[in-house]
Amino acid sequence: MSSLRVTPSRVLIAVAPLTLVVAVLALFASGAVAPTPPLDPGPLARWSLPLLTIATRLAAIVTIGSTMMCALVLPAPARDRHVHHRQWEKTNPAAWLKSAAIARVAAIIWSLAQLGNVIVEYSVTAMRPMTEPTFGSELWIFLTQVDLGIAYLWATLLTAFAAVLVVLMSHYTSAAWAGVMALVSLVPLALTGHAAGAASHDLAVSSMLMHLVAVTMWMGGLLILLAVAKDVGTQLPKIAQRYSAVALWCFIITVVSGVCAAWIRLNGLGELVTTPWGLLLTAKTVAFVALGLAGYWHRERTIPLLGRGEARPFWRFVGVEALIMGATTALAVTLSSSAPPVPQSPLPDPSPVWEATGYAEPPPPTFATWFTQWHPDPLLIFGCIAAIVVYLRWVYKLRQRGDHWPLGRTICWVIAWVSLLWLTNGGPTVYGRILFSAHMIQHMSLVMITPVLLALAAPITLSTRGLPARKDGTRGPREWILALVHSRYARAWANPFVAAINFVGSMWIFYYTPLFQLAMTTHLGHILMTVHFTIAGYLFANVIIGIDPGTKRPGYPLRLVFLLATMAFHAFFGISVIQMNSLIAADHFGRLGLGWWVDAMTDQRIGGEITWGIGELPTLALAIILVYLWSRADTKEAQRRDRRADRDEDAELEAYNEMLARLAEQDAQRR
Incomplete structure (x- = not known):
């Protein structure tokens, strides 16, 4: 029992420092925060951008993970339950209430960190130090007239709205609405960064959105599982099994989106070990494979052991997973702050078709090209x-x-x-x-x-x-x-x-x-x-x-x-x-x-x-x-009537004939 009380808390305390340390080391190694003369936003902007991005990502992960666990996994207070069942098993809603409380704090931090991230992002993008007298007016123009700035403004507004819904959530339905709104807040983020490049824009945006959704639900759910460890009690085997099902889908989506993202940013597999960006991606891939193996081990070994009262192996692997996820998040932020081998900047003088659609002009349409031309x-x-x-x-x-x-x-x-x-x-x-x-x-x-x-x-x-x-x-x-x-x-x-x-x-x-x-x-x-x-x-x-x-x-x-x-x-x-x-x-x-x-x-x-x-x-x-x-339908109705007539010996027809006879008798008497 001591493992159940202590290990999850220790892991949670270690996640944020580990993420920060890995991020700092990766930023140094990649050169993502090196000065960029002659125009340089200053060391404050260069360093605060990736660190604020980490804070934003972690807060988003916790918020989305909390709402997901509240909507799909954890039992809520009895008054909030739906009416599709009449026989309930006794459950303790303490884990749901704690998860909801964590979500509220994380959502507020997310909205504030996102606001700070927008300010610093402009400083780095425009190479303008935040101490410039005209910085505020330039920032407003960026947010209202530049596509990238508009996307960041939408992300900030949607995040703030999601935070309001999270603060107000009190049952399954409100948790689902808050979670959906939090996921919608990720859409503008998928439209920025490397995904905003002109090369394979649609593919980059879709893969980035899939990646963000899957990772936030996967890692967030795991952190919440650690946070409510002391409150789940005997419900742990069932809760772990449900989270494992969600994590499996998230793993598959992350694999698909990761392969697509690497495909459009690398010239070949050799760049995985010959370029700084490729080395970071390799390290992230190794960590991700480790997470997949840990998840498989959970489903095959540790979750079945929970049913027999053996919780120590489960929490040991969960702790390792959480630490690896924190390091992976740091590597992901560093990747997003670094330039990939394939440039993602707009193409020089693109054709009208490319400018309008994001892909090259296809050949004239024929019956064959309708099946050979693809834009996946x-x-x-x-x-x-x-x-x-x-x-x-x-x-x-x-x-x-x-x-x-x-x-x-x-x-x-x-x-x-x-x-x-x-x-x-x-x-x-x-x-x-x-x-x-x-x-x-x-x-x-x-x-x-x-x-x-x-x-x-x-x-x-x-x-x-x-x-x-x-x-x-x-x-x-x-x-x-x-x-x-x-x-x-x-x-x-x-x-x-x-x-x-x-x-x-x-x-x-x-x-x-x-x-x-x-x-x-x-x-x-x-x-x-x-x-x-x-x-x-x-x-x-x-x-x-x-x-x-x-x-x-x-x-x-x-x-x-x-x-x-x-x-x-x-x-x-x-x-x-x-x-x-x-x-x-x-x-x-x-x-x-x-x-x-x-x-x-x-x-x-x-x-x-x-x-x-x-x-x-x-x-x-x-x-x-x-x-x-x-x-x-008419045939079935006729068959149904025939079967009923066989059962009651044509009682309906006899009743109808009797009614007609009475009407005829009444008519004869009136005459």
Whole structure:
């Protein structure tokens, strides 16, 4: 028991000093804080920037880790528990309350450190000492007129807002909202640093965002596990197992994002040992491999020992993990402060296509190039592959316990995500950024084809059957899915009228406002466009032909009316695009200067025709599926009535005949 009381505290006390020592040594070794004559911001700015960055990262790690543990792992006070279970196991909420208290302190430190980091970042970026009389006015211009400064300003504002939500959190739902907002605060950070370079910008931003999210949840959860060690008591085996599942996903995401980040910053593997940046990356990789091995050892050895009351091996390995993570954080900050072998500065005199999209002009579109041209995004690729793997794992679990799951639903799910992977990384995305007609093929597929397959796959129904239910009041994946599906927000958006309006209205708002150009010119806007229209399509398809819960579906005749009405609105939108005399997103499509020249207005009219044509075919398919389901529903209802008639010897028919006889008798008496 002494190990349980002492070791975690000692490790926590050692993490911050170890991180600082490793950072200082790495900064010296890499030359990241060396003077930069003739323009130099001064030693205060050069040294305070990486140290403030470490403080910001550690505070963010603790904040996100705390909210993650509160939302997914630790049991909250009984009054905050959801209502999906009636029989609760006795749990102690002390660990949840301590984690929430730690999150509040860390969130405040994070917001203050982020503010200081912005000030010093400008000093180093502009090579302006903070003692200059005009430093304040120059800083304001940087924050309001320069893209990098605007990103830092957004990061500061989002962090402050996240801190407010963290301070106010008191239950599972508020912890989830605070955690999501804290993760959103990382997005501007992914747009800065090495990720802001012109070379492979989209790939760098996605890999950086994946890395930040995974590392903060992984390391933060581990530190909180140490912090609440004395409060978990007999719940430790269960809590450790849940955290281990989260850590495994974080490990996989970190591997994927790390490989992508190294790929675009190194000319070859030889630079891992021949350049200062490569040596730092090698040291970080070695530490990361050690963390992966420690996690594997936990799952295979130490966590099973917890069930037998042997806690010492577990805490020993957790302590080593935490110390290695602290050193890895220091190396990561030093890497971000150092110049990689491949320059990440903007390219000299880029072509119009590169300037607008971030990649070179592709060859003229042909049937073959639609499948050979790729612009991979690790975030979207990983999301698609993970969705397939998780679904197949749920199906496997059902089969293991003897339950049946239709093969057709599984096939629909796999095809949906494979098609989405191609639509968001292959030819449709490569040509969709430079040709309006190609974009409409991508868009209409995202909103009309993929969602139909997703609705037919019934993922929510499968998840509620395949995921284990928790009995201690905490919210795991199954509980969160049920809570989301039955929330008033989800019910509102899944309402048939709202889903139909969102399905049709989003298109008009998107294409006739600056949102379309924003999606064409920014990586974040493009991802948000993909997510929104896929979800909008799924919500509508789920109303018409879906199996999943979450919406009160109207009768089949009204569903057919909804479908025909949306078909008319889609056709009208396509016709309006065909008849337009001005170019949509003219600042983008009008200045590309493609080597294989194309008339932008003609291409836009083709896009309108594609919208009309592609929109009608999936709608027709939906109508056929709807009629088929309608006929099956009528057949099942007739069979149900036949079975009931067999059970009660046609009591319903006899009652109906008796009623008719009484009416006839009453009519005869009146005459």
